[in-house]
Amino acid sequence: MCALITILIALGLPLLFPERGLAAEGYLTFSPQVSNNAILAGVGVVVAVVVVIALTQIYSRMARKRQRAPAKGAQKKKGGDFKKQAAKLGFKIAEIKTMRILAAKIAPQDPDSVLSTDAGRERLSADVWERISKREREVKLLQGIQDKLKLMRDNQLHERATVRVETDLAVWIVKKADVEEDVEDMEEVEEELFTDVEQVSGKLMDLSEGGAAVIVELEAGTDDLVELWSADADIWIPPITAGVLNVQRGRGGKPPIFHLHFIDPPLVELRAAIQTLQRTSGMRMA
CATH class of the missing domain: 1.20.58 (Methane Monooxygenase Hydroxylase; Chain G, domain 1)
Known part of the structure; x- marks a missing residue:
């Protein structure tokens, strides 16, 4: 030029x-x-x-447009053919749109072959099944998160402190009875929660202001409420209500480990007990 x-x-x-x-x-x-x-x-x-x-x-522009026009027409025709194939097979509009996207990923050069051949349909089925499995894992994970958040919301759980003290302090622990939410006299219910309930002895593994890990044989599971207090005359831990986050099976015939989150704990007494345990642990190490 x-x-x-x-x-x-x-x-x-x-x-x-x-x-x-x-x-x-x-x-x-x-x-x-x-x-x-x-x-x-x-x-x-x-x-x-x-x-x-x-x-x-x-x-030059007209020549380029003429070259692109057949390609676009072919693409539209292919898309239309896929929709017709899927509609004849009984798929709905929303399903067809999703299948078209999946088919384009499986066979970018010829998406129509995905529905028109046995091999293509097998590949599409395998891809869909893989996506379903992935979604199920995601849903299960989200469900677990939701359950923990619900437990924290319903029971006003405190966050476990990052600083924990390891101990083998003996404790008493009992499982709280189930209580209906629409009871009229909550004070009477609180008094009857532990009536005729047998306390079980256990041992603390660690303790913090937010929760504890306890080795104990107890008929309780995730989301149950329990109450524990010290069985040691020298280190006093007042009764504390806690929610069971999870139960870890013991190894070699040992009792399971209950991981607990405290609900409105008496922080003054609890901090005093933790400080005493820290001093005792330091003396043992020395």
């Missing part, structure tokens, strides 16, 4: 200045009539160049 413009300009220069090519240097003269003709000729050359450039660009 640049070469064509250069040639046209070179051809137009003699038309602009015809006398310049014939007269000797220093003897160039212009008559008014000749100058006007030269200017008109030069303008004509410039216009011709612009027209040629414009026509060339228009032609």
